[in-house]
Amino acid sequence: MTGHAWDRVPIAAQSVEAPLSQAAIFLVLGVNDGTDAITRVRDTLGGIDDLVKTVGFRDLSARLSCIVGIGSALWDRLGEPAKPCELKSFVAIEGTPHKAPSTPGDLLFHIRAERPDICFEFERILLGALGPAVTTIDEVSGFRYFDARDLLGFVDGTANPEGHEIGEAALVGEEDPDFAGGSYVVVQKYLHDLAAWGRTSTALQEEIVGRTKIDNIELDDAAAPRKSHKTLATIVDEQGNEHDILRDNMPFGRAGYGEFGTYFIGYTRHLWVIEKMLERMFIGEPAGAYDRLLDFSTAQTGTTFFAPSRSTLAKLAADKS
Template identity: 60%
Template sequence: MSRRVPIESQRIDAPLTSTATFLVLSINDSADAVKTVRSALAGISGLTKNVAIRDLNASFACTVGIGSQVWDRLTSLQRPEELHSFPEIKGKTHTAVSTPGDLLFHIRSERRDLNFEFERQLMEQLDGSVKVIDETIGFRYFDVRDLLGFVDGTANPVGAAINDSILVTESDDAHGIGGSYVVIQKYLHDLKGWKSLTTEQQESIIGRTKSDNMELDDAPADKQKSHKTLSTIVDEDGNEHDILRDNMPFGSPSAGEFGTYFIGYTKKLWVLEKMLLRMFVGEPPGLHDKILDYSRAVTGTTFFVPSATVLDALDSD
C-alpha cells in the first residue's frame, strides 16, 4: 500500500509585520525562462531559510502565487478548479480593473533589509527570465490603520478559523489541497476629498467608528450599505465566509501618492469575487461602496498559492 505524502502549506497565515514587499512579475516567452523560473520557485523554501536565519525574531515569510495564464506552462499539474484571470468588474460609477501578472511574491518581515535581501537574491536566481509588472513597498501605519485613518483587517479570522477560511481541502478540490487563492488590488486614495468629509460621514461609509473601531448598525436592505456590510459575504444557508486580509498602506507624500495594497487570501475564490461585485456594482445594484469615491483601484490580479510541497517539486516536473 502506498503512503500518501503529507502536504505542507506555504506560510499564508504568517503574522502581519511592520513592512512588506508585493512583487508581481511576468515570465518571458521562452522555454529557458520557464525552466529558470521553475528552478527558482523550487528553491524558495531554501532561500527563505537562508534569509530568515539572520534574525529569527523578524517573522520573515514569503508566499508565492501563480497566475492563471502561466499555470499550464509552469506546472504539469491539473489546474485548481476556480483558477482564472481576474475578471473586470464594471459598475455604474467605478471599475475594478484587471491587470496582468504571472507570479506574486508576498514578502514580509519586521525588517525592511531582510525583505530587500530576499528580493535581491530572488531576482538574481530568476536571472532575466522575468519582467517586473509592479513592486510596492507596504508599511504598518500606527495601530494597524490605513491611510484613511481606520483600523484595517478587523474582520480577519483568528486561531483555527484562519486555516478553515484560506486553505483548500480535499473535499473542496483534490487538485488544490493545501493551497489558497489570492487577489491583489492597489487602491490610490483621494485624501483631500476624504478629509473634506466629517468624521461621522467617514464612519458611515466604513461602517465602524474611527477612534475605537466599533461596528455601526447595518443599513436597511434597500438603502446605502457601508463598506463593512458590503464586504461581508453570507451564503444562501446563512453561513458567513471569511477571507484573510494582509492589507498594507503605501505611498509617497512628496509625490502626492497615498494608497492601500489590498491582498486577500481565501479557499473559495467566489467569496472574494462576490465581495468585489457587491462593492463595485452595489447591493442593491447602483448603490456601490462609497469608499470607492475616494479610493481608486489601479490593479487587479488573481493567483493560486500552491502548497509548499508542490513548489518544492516544480523543478522535477
C-alpha cells in the same frame, strides 16, 4: 509556540497564516517567453524555502516569510496535468461609476518581515536568481501604520479569521484534494484621494466604512439607506453561512509625489467569495448602491493567483518536462 493561530494550520501550506508584519513587499512579475525562462523560474521556486532561511537567519526575530502565487496563464504554460479548479485570470468589474481593472501577472511574491531591509534583501537576491526570465509588472513596499490603520485613518483587517478559522477561510480542502492546502490570492492596488477624504466629516467617514474611527467599534447599518464598506464586504451564502477571507492589507505611499494607497491582498479557500465581495463593492447591493469608499479610493490593478501548498510548489519546481 503551541496555542498560536499559525500552529493550527496544516503544515503543508505556505506561510499564509503568518502573523501581521511591520513591513512587506508585494512583487508581481511576468514570465518571459521561452523554455529557458520557464526552467529558470522552476529552479528559483524550488529554492524559495532555502532563500528564506539564508536571508532570515541574519535576524530570526524579523520573522521573514515569502508566499509564492502562480497566475492562471503561467500555470497553463507549466504544462501540469491538473489545475486548481477555480483558478482563472482576474475578471474586470464594470461598475457605475467605478471599475475594478484586470491587470497581468504570472508570479506573486508576498514578502513579509519585521524589518524592511530584510524584505529588501530577500527581494534583491530573488530577482537576481530569476534574472532575464522575468519582467517586473508591479512592486509595492508596504508598512504597518500605527495600530494597524490604513491611510484613511481606520483600523484595517478587524474581521480576519483567527485560530482554526484561518484554515477554513483561506485554505483549499477536500473539495479539490489535488490542491488541498493551497489558497487563492487576489491583489488590488488602491490609490486614495486623501484631500477629498479629509474634507469629509468624521461622521460620514464612519458611515461609509461601517466602524467608528477612533475605537474601531462596528456600526449597525441594517436600517441605513446605503450599506457600508463593512457590510458590502461581508459575504453570506444562500444557506446563511458567512464566508471569511484572510486579509493582509498594507498602506503604502510616496508623500512627495502625492501618492497614498492601500494594497489589498486577500487569501481565500473559494475564489468566488472574493469575486462576490468585489461585485458587491463595485456594482452595489442592490445595483447602483456601490461602496462609497470607492469615491475616494481608485483601483489601479487586479490580479488573481494560486498559492499552492509547499509539496505542490516543490513538484512544480521539480517537473522539468
